[in-house]
Amino acid sequence: MVMNIKTYMQDIGLKAKKTSYDLAKASSAKKNQFLSDLANRLSKNESEIIKKNQQDLEDAKKRGLDAAFIDRLTLSKKTIESMVTGLLQIASLNDLIGEISNIKQMSSGIQVGQMRVPLGVIGMIYESRPNVTIDAAGLAIKSGNSIILRGGSESLASNSFLARLIEESLIVAGLPKECVQVINTKDREAVTELIQMNNFVDVIIPRGGKSLIKMITEKARIPVIKHLDGNCHIYVDAYADIENALSIVDNSKTQRLGTCNTLESLVVSRSIASNFLPKIKEIFDAKNIEIRGCANTIKVIPDITKASESDYYEEYLAPTISCIIVETINEAIAHINKYSSGHTESIISNNHGNAMQFLREIDSSSVMINASTRFADGFEYGLGAEIGISTDKFHARGPVGLEGLTSMKYIVLGTGQIRG
Amino acid sequence: MVMNIKTYMQDIGLKAKKTSYDLAKASSAKKNQFLSDLANRLSKNESEIIKKNQQDLEDAKKRGLDAAFIDRLTLSKKTIESMVTGLLQIASLNDLIGEISNIKQMSSGIQVGQMRVPLGVIGMIYESRPNVTIDAAGLAIKSGNSIILRGGSESLASNSFLARLIEESLIVAGLPKECVQVINTKDREAVTELIQMNNFVDVIIPRGGKSLIKMITEKARIPVIKHLDGNCHIYVDAYADIENALSIVDNSKTQRLGTCNTLESLVVSRSIASNFLPKIKEIFDAKNIEIRGCANTIKVIPDITKASESDYYEEYLAPTISCIIVETINEAIAHINKYSSGHTESIISNNHGNAMQFLREIDSSSVMINASTRFADGFEYGLGAEIGISTDKFHARGPVGLEGLTSMKYIVLGTGQIRG
Known part of the structure; x- marks a missing residue:
């Protein structure tokens, strides 16, 4: 079984990495088409989403999970509306990818600057809230990153249906459907594999309780943007x-x-x-x-x-x-x-x-x-949306929006210069 | 023995963390005074540095280490001069700490921006080249970070003497001497402890062969800025x-x-x-x-x-x-x-x-x-100096100078605003 999970995850990782190169060069128009199509699709499928969510809620109630948990798991008309608003907001933000900055003329004759590029592949691990599936997919696509989503096992029915809508919108926009993949096994081995596939995944973003974050910090072989307590x-x-x-x-x-x-x-x-x-x-x-x-x-x-x-x-x-x-x-x-x-x-x-x-x-x-x-949150800070709030100092600190999902590469513009 | 090393390292870590708060608020004048005093001190102690380095070189020759290794270990008049130039260059760079940017007015009435701050404590692990001791200490102090240095055991005599000069210059500049600490044990357990003290150390920068970097990546509990191959x-x-x-x-x-x-x-x-x-x-x-x-x-x-x-x-x-x-x-x-x-x-x-x-x-x-x-290097890119070249995408990519050793915190300027 462990071998199967490994093969399954490696296959997901490889597809995510491959398509990340296509996504990195996708036009803003295509990415925004995905976002607005998905917003529409969520509205149109509102009752179906709520029906799928009911399955998860019934299971959770049978398992005796507490009220706060049930609350986070619930998708209502209102939470669907806020997912729609979020997607349209992300669509309205400037595309940061390809942005060139800090170009300086050096005495050697070369010009040196930086270009903003996607990180590549995001691994997102979260508990209960199925709306994260939509928020995270929207931010990932806009920032040019493939994403692998691992929601809680208790929201599998909701997440699987949302994943189908995401896939349909990716196809409509002419983007590879493997840009967003949802892990559909409850096996915990999948998480361990995800946080160690450093050949395929560039950053791990966990959203959940302390024990989840502690486990990930200890076992990850990939940089983690983590959100700890707010004291x-x-x-x-x-x-x-x-x-x-x-x-x-x-x-x-x-x-x-x-x-x-x-x-x-x-x-x-x-x-x-x-x-x-x-x-x-x-x-x-x-x-x-x-x-x-x-x-x-x-x-x-x-x-x-x-x-x-x-x-x-x-x-x-x-x-x-x-x-x-x-x-x-x-x-x-x-x-x-x-x-x-x-x-x-x-x-x-x-x-x-x-x-x-x-x-x-x-x-x-x-x-x-x-x-x-x-x-202190991404919306109030004008980031449009946030994939989490980082309590780390490294890479991204505070609310993480599109910029935190990107990196800067150096670019050099020459006209034949060699080093003396 | 393991317990002693642990205690020894924890003590170093605690001191580094404590003094990092003082260093974070130190004036540019003090930091620059340290840099120019150290530059002077290196020039004045040139023959003594070369004498200490001779001890390391003789040991290395006795152990039959190869010519390339001996070359990297050697401190000559010329390498000392280049350390001096490097320090004066770092002194001449703008102080980035406290720099405020991106201030925007929000509709809630608050103003949101970012302030550049040090990472805190740097753990630097390197092999043979003793000049890294000086370069790294210079960049760390200018960027407001405490640093813990772990050079190769083969350069212990050189590094210990350089550490003494650094300490003298810190005292002259009125900075706490624990801002720069050199690990003076050959025990490898010290490295393992250093890369796992995430309560005290904020970033690990390894400079060395593939096996060193692989070991650190696998065992570190702290973000690593790493430099892999240049194919x-x-x-x-x-x-x-x-x-x-x-x-x-x-x-x-x-x-x-x-x-x-x-x-x-x-x-x-x-x-x-x-x-x-x-x-x-x-x-x-x-x-x-x-x-x-x-x-x-x-x-x-x-x-x-x-x-x-x-x-x-x-x-x-x-x-x-x-x-x-x-x-x-x-x-x-x-x-x-x-x-x-x-x-x-x-x-x-x-x-x-x-x-x-x-x-x-x-x-x-x-x-x-x-x-x-x-x-492709920090000097040619106008960074003044580099602590390494990052082949990672996370946090810092390419040549890493002062900016890569800093982080941005959000700042909010209000006049009594509350959230509605």
Whole structure:
């Protein structure tokens, strides 16, 4: 069986690599035709998609999977509409492939610059959400990359049907149908093979729980763009505008509790604590958000739980927030760089020096001044769509859109130059 | 022993990580002071450096290491001078750290852009050449990264002395001395530990033979910027200027036989073969370069060896070149994308369409029109210096200078915005 899976995956890999060369030189018109045809096809097949998704949902319910899981697995009229909007948005973005930049004249007489090119083949591994099948295929094709999709076994019926629609649209646009391939075995060996086929696959993008990402990081022989926790912080500086601080902290924590850019930890300057903390506590109390604070926090707002060391490392994704009082901005920055997961942090301050120091010295993928951490996503950043949010520093950091799926090769324009 | 090495390496890693935060915010003036002080110090200690290097050379000779190895290990007056020039060049480059770019106004009211930041900690693993110790330390400090250096055991005396000079210059410049640390054990376990400390090290850069790179790729738990073979090609198109073709092919192959940007394989359009091949053969014959050709090549220049399939995969680094005749540019591109190692390829052509097609469709880190493959290096590309040439597509491709040692974080400038 293992040998069969290996052969099956190697065959998929070879086809993906071969067609990636055709896709790399495909015209923008063809790629956009694919995107708009697929958008149409999704709309037309709405009821059929929902029917296939029902099969997956029934299976999941039989297996007793929890409500949050069922929620992520569900395709509704609304999620189909948002897939359609996403595809049309990707179609409207500039084609980055072939873009030439930074051309400089050298003293040797050659001109040196860079050309943007696709990475080649993307291996995407994700759990439950079948809409990722469409988002990822759309971003991959627009950026000129073949893609191999490995969705969760619990969404096989939905994904297989979506894959059929994708294939039809590829054919209509005159693109090779092997540009997007869906792995249709539940065998986990397929994932192991996928993340080790470095002769065929150029990047692995996992979207899923910590155990999936840990396994992939350990076993992959291919670069991984990974998305870990979002233990996001806001530092309320001594020079914060109190009204701004209250509305931004409230929005960052309570607009949605379960997203990766949700606020999880509050760092407050001692000089503003007695003014700010009672007011934010009132807001949080009204929304049943529990505050876990340091000893000094408890002195200001006694009616809260004491935070333990581990609270400061926690991504709660729940109605809980940790809080610490600091003396200086240096202390705030050191605390955040120690406990943060490097996703998103924001400072509330009207002091220019402090704001700029925070911007420079915080080591996270998004660093903000006077704005809600909830803004950290590809759509809000104008990328049009995102294939994930990278908490790595290498290659792509923060929300990853089309550009993160490309690479730059050097180009040299000469007129007969040789090296002396 | 293994436990001791682990403790030793973890201690080095922790120090490197800690000081990386100080270095990230160090002023350009301090970093440049380090570079110019080290340049001075190298000049002043020239005879002492050569004396220490003699110890390594004597050991190497006793162990019977070959001439090429001895050559790479040798530090002469000239190599010391070139280290000095390199450091002063790095000092003269713009400081990229903190550079803000791509600021855009979003409809939500926030402004989104990117800031260039260091990667953090570099792990550099290299063989024999002790000058890498200086080049790598210079590039690391200028780009705001701490670096851990693991040179070859055969150059320990040279490297330890150079490390002492580096430490003195760090102290003079007021930078923490743990920004540059040299591993001073010959134990190979230290390398294994270094490439797996992903809590402390952000990127591994190996420079050495294939077996070293293979081992690192397999065992690393950290992103690797790797430099594999340079099986470089020139395609002499039907529309080539013959004089250009002859001088560029000659220069690319014979200026230096043993570098990674040396030409290893010649692809010739059939329509120009009977004109071009006899002339290049005459040049190559005079320089004792052996041509191994396909059956069609032999029809034009009979007095050569037949190439086998494996010849086309070969990075000879020797007075040998493979040759194939093709019918079309598509065939040329397909041949090169199949056999090349993705380092550097050049087309000789005065046909605009063919030249641009080659530029777009060749999947290599450097693609050239009418220029010698020998130009593919950081100095010729205006990067000032290079820490290596990446044959990967991920993060950095081609010659890697300061920019390849940095990352971009998103920055958001708000005035109180919350997400609706």
